[in-house]
Amino acid sequence: MAILFRPPPSQCRSFSPSVFNHISGEISSPSRLSLKTSGVENWVSRFQSKSLSLVFSGALALGLSLSGVGFAEAKVGVNKPELLPKEFTSVIDVAGFLSNGQEKRIAQEIANLEKDTGFKLRVLAQNYPVTPGLAIKDFWQVDDSTIVFVADPTFGNILNFNVGATVDLDIPRSFWSRLAGKYGNMFYWKEKGEDASIEAAVMAISSCLREPVGPNNCAEIQ
Numbered sequence: 001m002a003i004l005f006r007p008p009p010s011q012c013r014s015f016s017p018s019v020f021n022h023i024s025g026e027i028s029s030p031s032r033l034s035l036k037t038s039g040v041e042n043w044v045s046r047f048q049s050k051s052l053s054l055v056f057s058g059a060l061a062l063g064l065s066l067s068g069v070g071f072a073e074a075k076v077g078v079n080k081p082e083l084l085p086k087e088f089t090s091v092i093d094v095a096g097f098l099s100n101g102q103e104k105r106i107a108q109e110i111a112n113l114e115k116d117t118g119f120k121l122r123v124l125a126q127n128y129p130v131t132p133g134l135a136i137k138d139f140w141q142v143d144d145s146t147i148v149f150v151a152d153p154t155f156g157n158i159l160n161f162n163v164g165a166t167v168d169l170d171i172p173r174s175f176w177s178r179l180a181g182k183y184g185n186m187f188y189w190k191e192k193g194e195d196a197s198i199e200a201a202v203m204a205i206s207s208c209l210r211e212p213v214g215p216n217n218c219a220e221i222q
Helices: 039-059 100-119 135-140 165-170 173-183 186-192 192-212
Strands: 004-005 065-067 071-072 091-093 122-127 147-150 157-166
Touching: 071 157, 091 100, 100 122, 100 192, 122 135, 122 192, 135 147, 147 192, 157 165, 157 173, 165 173, 186 192
Parallel strands: 091 122, 122 147
Antiparallel strands: 004 157, 065 071, 147 157
16 A cells, blocks of 8 residues: 655645555545535645646556545556666656766665665656656555655646655655655746756655654654
């Protein structure tokens, strides 16, 4: 089981566990979220649902993402293994956001993190629908100790995360929304570049995962 995080436009965010049913991209939820919303909020909810469906069915289709204003049900998954590299790498950039040097630095940081903590961070930079999509699950052997970080600016905030169940036990869920709010917002990546957002997020995740587990771990975004 994995948990998907994508920040809604509002600063008020709530997240719930997701259920992965079919690798084809069809997703169902264990419960329904009841919300009293105004007409404007209902419109935002419908927009959010469509937006989230596209991002996550295209990038992962591994679970269900909830935002503070509605459900996202992925209907059609993208599966393009031809976009995968021939050799294993923890960083896949089909969008061309990163230089070769940046990819190498991020890959080395990820290797060091996995060696030190056992957590597996994987980075996919994409512009939906140009993405390997479902093919990354087997390529990376995604499991409960894996964080799949999808950098995709299609719907505004560039930072999206698929968090394995084991990771979710140790890392506060608020960390992911705060991280996305700091380095993923449109103002940040448009001013500093998509590459800067990706690098900053990777370093913040690495710092968080190295902290001792406790009530105050990952309280600050590095």
